[in-house]
Amino acid sequence: MVIMEEFRHERLSCLAVCAGAGGLALGLEQAGFDPVLLLDNRPVACETLRLNRPDWNVLESDLLDFVPEEHRECYDVDLLAAGLPRVKASAAVRREDSDEELRLLEATVMLVHGVQPRALLIENVSELASKPAYEPIRAVVEAELEHLGYEYAWFVVNAMWHGVPQDRKQGILVALKGDSMRDFVPPPRDTDPPPTVGEALGASMAARGWPHAAAWAAQADQVAPTLVGGSWNRGGPDLGPTGSKRSWARMRVNGGTVATDVPGPDDRWDPSPDGADLVKLTVEQAARLQGFPDDWSFAGGKTVRYRQVGHASPPPVARAFGLAIRAALGRRGPAPRDRQ
Incomplete structure (x- = not known):
């Protein structure tokens, strides 16, 4: 921080x-x-x-x-x-x-x-x-x-x-x-390396008691690919094109959508490298990956809020x-x- x-x-x-x-x-x-x-x-x-x-x-x-x-x-x-x-x-x-x-x-x-x-x-x-x-x-x-x-x-x-x-x-x-x-x-x-996705988002992933937050953060050990806001006129929120989605999947993140909230205590997650359970990022987590402070708010519904973050x-x-x-x-x- x-x-x-x-x-x-x-x-x-x-x-x-x-x-x-x-x-x-x-x-x-x-x-x-x-x-x-x-x-x-x-x-x-x-x-x-x-x-x-x-x-x-x-x-x-x-x-x-x-x-x-x-x-x-x-x-x-x-x-x-x-x-x-x-x-x-x-x-x-x-x-x-x-x-x-x-x-x-x-x-x-x-x-x-x-x-x-x-x-x-x-x-x-x-x-x-x-x-x-x-x-x-x-x-x-x-x-x-x-x-x-x-x-x-x-x-x-x-x-x-x-x-x-x-x-x-x-x-x-x-x-x-x-x-x-x-x-x-x-x-x-900067002389120090940037935080990884896990370092930037680990605490927020644990905020609702998700038991796998530390394990997820440990394997999300790279910086994020470029966030893309997408078109203002069509489509829902996603984190970027196909190549970016593959990079997100390697960090066990679903790059095809954005979550309303972080995982809770009952949400599943398979820690094995080929596990099928992927987490979704929230708009607020995407904003943190853009370097916004946590107290910066975005107006509108989920898709519009993510558009603002991505752009x-x-x-x-x-x-x-x-x-x-x-x-x-x-x-x-x-x-x-x-x-x-």
Whole structure:
């Protein structure tokens, strides 16, 4: 478990768009950035944000319809942060009829022109930051940032490098106004290995008296495969595609669904490697595998709650990059985190 000293230094300002369930904003809050506004077009995501932070200024609106002139608090913020829907490389060749994900990326870069933040942080698929197929998209973003006077860098980061018990790669774009980018140092990887699934979830599996919790946790000795939120428009909750389900099955987890509650004292479990009894994870356990704290709640029914978790950005990664951006801007951050 991560323990953080209470933040005692100067708070900075942040505008968060496509905020989702708040993973990016929560991690940045831990790094000392307070949001002046959070924007998302899904009512349930906005409900989640308000549920956890009643004082946050949450606006339910599509980014493509957002007019910064109507929200003067957004001007001259320290950081513009965007947890954007996953951009597909194929969108780059359809400029007049591009995918919505690409339009949202372009809208975010244009928002830089409107609000003039000191720094920009965009989180997306790892391929956006590294694959040749995405080069046309990167070129458009880079040209606009250079025109606006920003220097930038792309990064591929794995959430498990920052204590998240999940093998989850992310593409990160950091841009800083003027020459501040030369002072940006990418966050270092944790020196300790990330918790395994068993270490992260063992206590919660035992919460209702399941007698097999310790044995299950001992054999769940790997980090989780990437959690996938799936489509908002169809299907029920599951933990990912076929390959991920096979990885879950090796840890004796049913990756095809999500449970309402953890196992109880009468639930069966065969400890043999080829046993047929698989446990199901709850939404709250999935959230822990994303790096959310236990007191972060998600609005809606089970499927919608899991969708929010699966699509979220892990807060510890956002915290790490938030601290690195603070340092580049010349602002002190909180004490390094310790492990318990």
